Amino acid sequence: MIDSGPPEAADLVVAAVAQATGGRGPQRILLTHAHYDHGGGIAAVRKTWDPPVLCHRDEVSFVTGELDHRMIKPHSFASWIGRFLVKGSAWGEPVARDFERGQAAFRMVVIPLPGHTPGQVGFLHPEDHAFICGDAVMNLRGRLSPPFGMATPDPVQAEISMHRMGELEFLHLLPSHGPVILRSGRTALLDFLERRVGGEMSSTR
Numbered sequence: 003m004i005d006s007g008p009p010e011a012a013d014l015v016v017a018a019v020a021q022a023t024g025g026r027g028p029q030r031i032l033l034t035h036a037h038y039d040h041g042g043g044i045a046a047v048r049k050t051w052d053p054p055v056l057c058h059r060d061e062v063s064f065v066t067g068e069l070d071h072r073m074i075k076p077h078s079f080a081s082w083i084g085r086f087l088v089k090g091s092a093w094g095e096p097v098a099r100d101f102e103r104g105q106a107a108f109r110m111v112v113i114p115l116p117g118h119t120p121g122q123v124g125f126l127h128p129e130d131h132a133f134i135c136g137d138a139v140m141n142l143r144g145r146l147s148p149p150f151g152m153a154t155p156d157p158v159q160a161e162i163s164m165h166r167m168g169e170l171e172f173l174h175l176l177p178s179h180g181p182v183i184l185r186s187g188r189t190a191l192l193d194f195l196e197r198r199v200g201g202e203m204s205s206t207r
Contacts, residue, residue, distance in 0.1 A: 003028035003047065004125060004134055005040040005178065012046030019047070027051030030098075032107060034136030034178065035122035036064040037071060037153065038089040045095060054098030056107070058114065061121030067094035071119060074155040084152030110134075113170065117160025118149040124167070131173040133187065138163050139194070141180030146194040161198075168195050 007015045019027060030053050033041055044055060044065070055065060063069040070090050076082040101112040101123060110125040115138040124135040137149040138160070154160050168191055175187025183190050 003030070003053070004032045005034055005136075006031055006043035006047050008039045009042040009046070012043040015043050016046055016050050020050075028053045030108075031055045032125065033057035033061065033065065034124065034134070035119040036061050036093070037119060037137070040136070040178065041065060041093055041095075044093055048095060055095055056099045056101065057097060058112070058121035058123045059100035059102060060116070061119060061123075062097045062100050064119070064121075065093055065095055065097050071153075071155075074120065077156045077158065078151060078154075080151030081153070081155045081157070084150075084154075088153050113166070115163040115166065117156045117158070117163045118154045122163075126170060126172060131171075132176060133167070133170060133172040133174065134176045135167060136178050138167060139175075139177055139191065141175075141177045141183060143180075146177075146190060164191075164198075165195060168192050 003019065027050060028047065031044060031047060033055065036057060047053065048055070057065055064071055072085045072088060072090060076085060101107060105112045107125065109129065110127045113124040113126055115122045115124050115136060118137045122136050122138065124133060124138060126133050139146050140149060148164065149160055151157060170188070172188050173185050175183040175191060
């Protein structure tokens with residue numbers, strides 16, 4: 003299982019996973035990052051099946067409850083406002099293993115994509131030519147966009163991570179928010195990045 007959804011949907015997630023696996027449940031939970039809507043369902047899934055949780059080492063403290071994402075120093079006005087509006091994400095759950103750059107994870111490659119959170123990662127599946135990118139980019143109303151500013155304490159690093167994605171080889175893009183883009187995921191991402199660069203150049207003229 004990659005991410006577990008928010009706690010409000012935990013019962014639905016557990017029921018759907020049980021149906022899909024014949025009641026066996028996931029062998030492990032891999033987190034793209036530990037925001038409320040991505041890691042809030044961990045407790046319910048672990049209560050049912052007790053799978054180990056794995057995430058990037060810079061995200062571990064947010065899962066175990068030592069830190070809260072709202073404690074991160076904001077680097078933009080939007081993220082400063084977000085500290086008062088975004089829900090907390092300290093779950094108090096144990097982490098069995100932490101990821102590092104380029105590490106293999108069950109036939110996928112861990113790709114660090116910090117900025118939205120310190121330890122956000124994506125998972126590149128070379129055999130399926132698929133990239134699960136967490137909130138590094140979102141697909142809202144059929145258009146790619148950067149992560150929400152209020153929940154992104156370091157927008158400069160988030161921009162770097164988006165461009166890092168464009169250097170990868172894949173066909174299918176699977177963002178956490180919005181529909182997947184099959185076959186043309188990398189093309190859509192490169193078009194999106196080109197528009198952003200073009201917009202920046204136009205604004206400086």
